[in-house]
Amino acid sequence: MSFVTHLECALCGKHYPARTIQTVCEDDQRPLWVRYDLEAVGRAVSRDDLLAREPTLWRYRELLPVERDEDVVTLGEGMSPLLPAHRLGETLGLRNLWVKDESQLPTGSFKARGLAVAVSMMKQFGIFRAAIPTAGNAGGALAAYGARAGMQVYVVMPEDTPEINLKESLAAGARVYRANGMIDQCGKVVREGKCPAEWFDVSTLKEPYRIEGKKTMGLELAEQLGWTLPDVILYPTGGGTGLIGMWKAFAELAALGWLASDHRPRMIVCQSSGCAPMARAFEAGERFAQRFEGAATIASGLRVPAAVGDFMILDAVRESGGAALTADEDRLQEWMLHTTASEGIAFCPEAAACVGVLEGMVERGEVAADERVVLFNTGALQKYPHTVPDTSRSIDLGREVDYAAMLRGE
Numbered sequence: 001m002s003f004v005t006h007l008e009c010a011l012c013g014k015h016y017p018a019r020t021i022q023t024v025c026e027d028d029q030r031p032l033w034v035r036y037d038l039e040a041v042g043r044a045v046s047r048d049d050l051l052a053r054e055p056t057l058w059r060y061r062e063l064l065p066v067e068r069d070e071d072v073v074t075l076g077e078g079m080s081p082l083l084p085a086h087r088l089g090e091t092l093g094l095r096n097l098w099v100k101d102e103s104q105l106p107t108g109s110f111k112a113r114g115l116a117v118a119v120s121m122m123k124q125f126g127i128f129r130a131a132i133p134t135a136g137n138a139g140g141a142l143a144a145y146g147a148r149a150g151m152q153v154y155v156v157m158p159e160d161t162p163e164i165n166l167k168e169s170l171a172a173g174a175r176v177y178r179a180n181g182m183i184d185q186c187g188k189v190v191r192e193g194k195c196p197a198e199w200f201d202v203s204t205l206k207e208p209y210r211i212e213g214k215k216t217m218g219l220e221l222a223e224q225l226g227w228t229l230p231d232v233i234l235y236p237t238g239g240g241t242g243l244i245g246m247w248k249a250f251a252e253l254a255a256l257g258w259l260a261s262d263h264r265p266r267m268i269v270c271q272s273s274g275c276a277p278m279a280r281a282f283e284a285g286e287r288f289a290q291r292f293e294g295a296a297t298i299a300s301g302l303r304v305p306a307a308v309g310d311f312m313i314l315d316a317v318r319e320s321g322g323a324a325l326t327a328d329e330d331r332l333q334e335w336m337l338h339t340t341a342s343e344g345i346a347f348c349p350e351a352a353a354c355v356g357v358l359e360g361m362v363e364r365g366e367v368a369a370d371e372r373v374v375l376f377n378t379g380a381l382q383k384y385p386h387t388v389p390d391t392s393r394s395i396d397l398g399r400e401v402d403y404a405a406m407l408r409g410e
């Protein structure tokens, strides 16, 4: 059983009953929050009870919406490592820098979290046909979890989405469609297909449950830091569910009395200069963002020109005393390769934007040397082979191998 009490519109606050298939608010079409009886959760489970549970996001079962264990669709997602990044920290002049490494999740990105929970909820409601617009990783994750649940999955992606996302979705049995436009235009195809094609729309924030999966990043972070929170969190932001979810998680943990202090991190939205609608709106002091025309970035997960949860992202950033900032698109590859080579963590180009933003913050004195800083590596570099220049050399087996040259790095 779950502790969900109701769903609540994030904009107008209107309530909807739990345990009904609900997508967005009927009045303003805005996203819905899932609300829990946190007092009852607190009586049912303690922080210490968690220690004995399996190291997946399902250890936070009482803070998740799924009613019956048999509906849980899982590939073992969650409890990603929180890795100290000493060498990168030294380069940046920071003494307490960590990377929360989501690259190790099923399908190689944190999208697994949201879709594990969303697919489980679809199963609970008896929905077995799902469609998603994707910049890449969300489609791959829905295809995998959908396959595991025995669903028919439809994936609609911009035609220049990385090939690996197309292939992973196809391999998992999804029907994949390439559209000559951006992700929000793919979203329109999915939305307008709801009636004729009778599929469930699993777009970002068009159903309330993906965000519940993503909030587990915040729950894990708190647990891994001994129920304290860092000073600064840098998060590569496209649709923003990860950041919104974590901010929700911190509020729930505080309400449960599980946090050692009231201290909350400054939430930093990290975008590329090639697609920065949130950073632009933040700077302009706006709550709703304009569509970012001509979006272009190698960080495909950040290529979201218009986010339905814009006001939720910007509210969280402002409440936290954080900021929405950009990293220079032309330097993403450099940051990605430098971080991967100095830490051994397979940094995706999206997370490279966080490194760039952090570098700028340190230079401007916005982060102090001893503050506790967490960067999110939301996906695996291995999913972006086209972004790594091939500087390998060949060996001609018909000739003598020149080891001296190899020692010189030639």
Ligand SMILES: *Cc1c(COP(=O)(O)O)cnc(C)c1O
Pocket: 109, 110, 111, 137, 138, 204, 236, 237, 238, 239, 240, 241, 242, 243, 301, 302, 348, 350, 351, 378, 379, 380
């Ligand atoms: C989707 C994605 C993002 C953006 O995540 P949101 O929570 O939707 O803002 C960042 N990085 C990667 C690797 C992604 O796949």
